[in-house]
Amino acid sequence: MVKKPAPDAARRSERSRRAIYDAALALVAETGYPRTTIEAIAARAGVGKQTIYRWWPSKADVLLEAFLDLAEQAARDAGQVPYEIPDTGDLAADLKAVLRLTVDQMSDPRFTAPARALAAEGLVNEQLGRQLVAELLEPQLQLYVHRLRAAQDAGAVRPDADPRIALELFVSPIAQRWLQYTGPLTYEYTDTLVDYALHGLAPR
């Protein structure tokens, strides 16, 4: 989505790009998606609005890219690049570890304020909602698909389970508690979800 700037302008461009990301994320968190205009982002970033239009076709694209960049930074800070779910051979332990990191991220206001504002708009703006899923959420979910497939190969997950549905048993409850304030997000809670999902609610 980003057109690469010419090499000699790269350093200055990188500074502008970061200022634009920061402005876009701050604005959407403070004023919501509808009021986050290209004009407002440009003014806050201290760049001309043509600079923004040169790189991105719409404010949705700026915001999505700013958010992707933020998520990558957070992953780098947590030492998780290249990002994948660890495979120690113990599926429960690996899932519990990654879900605890997710809980940490969800309590970080740098991440959670713009994420809520984007998600809120995605609820009532189907086009943006589907773009958020395709570009931000689904790539994350595919990491779980990958890990669950490895677990199937290792005999730790039933071979007939669909990994794309299976992951929702522990990912979606966390998403709902985070988005809708339906309950506290603690490590104990996410550990419990993993245990229930792997072993089932019915007695064995």
Place this chain on the structure above:
Amino acid sequence: MVKKPAPDAARRSERSRRAIYDAALALVAETGYPRTTIEAIAARAGVGKQTIYRWWPSKADVLLEAFLDLAEQAARDAGQVPYEIPDTGDLAADLKAVLRLTVDQMSDPRFTAPARALAAEGLVNEQLGRQLVAELLEPQLQLYVHRLRAAQDAGAVRPDADPRIALELFVSPIAQRWLQYTGPLTYEYTDTLVDYALHGLAPR
């Protein structure tokens, strides 16, 4: 929340109340929560705004009550009053049946458009979000708690499982697919969730 009108004014009041509910739900679906003002609801319902202020302290209260009324009507239409999750002794069948009805309701635009608008505002307005959960969502979730407790008494669910967390294994994935367009909502999908949640992902 509603002050009962004097008996002689009851019929006229009931008509006004319904007009106000309809106006509030239509407005929030069309224009979103921030633009749904008491003034706009009154104008659309053809009543004075004092009529609304006499019965409800805020627009959030009008909307929550209108939405509760809509959900009750939908339950009545589906023959589900008094509303509870059936207990035929077959937990999987009972959960599958009620989740299929949920899927039907989520594809009904009368329900889904105002519900999305309210949920979107709840994401960025924590006070409203918590009110939505307390007054609309949690009472629904308690029906599952009740049914899962009966299943525990019957030996169909592990005695040590927390029903309030257990229900999230199948309720939250549906909520997320509905709210965030993360995947299709079909009967096959909801049936699969129930099977995975009850029997677990690990081989038995």
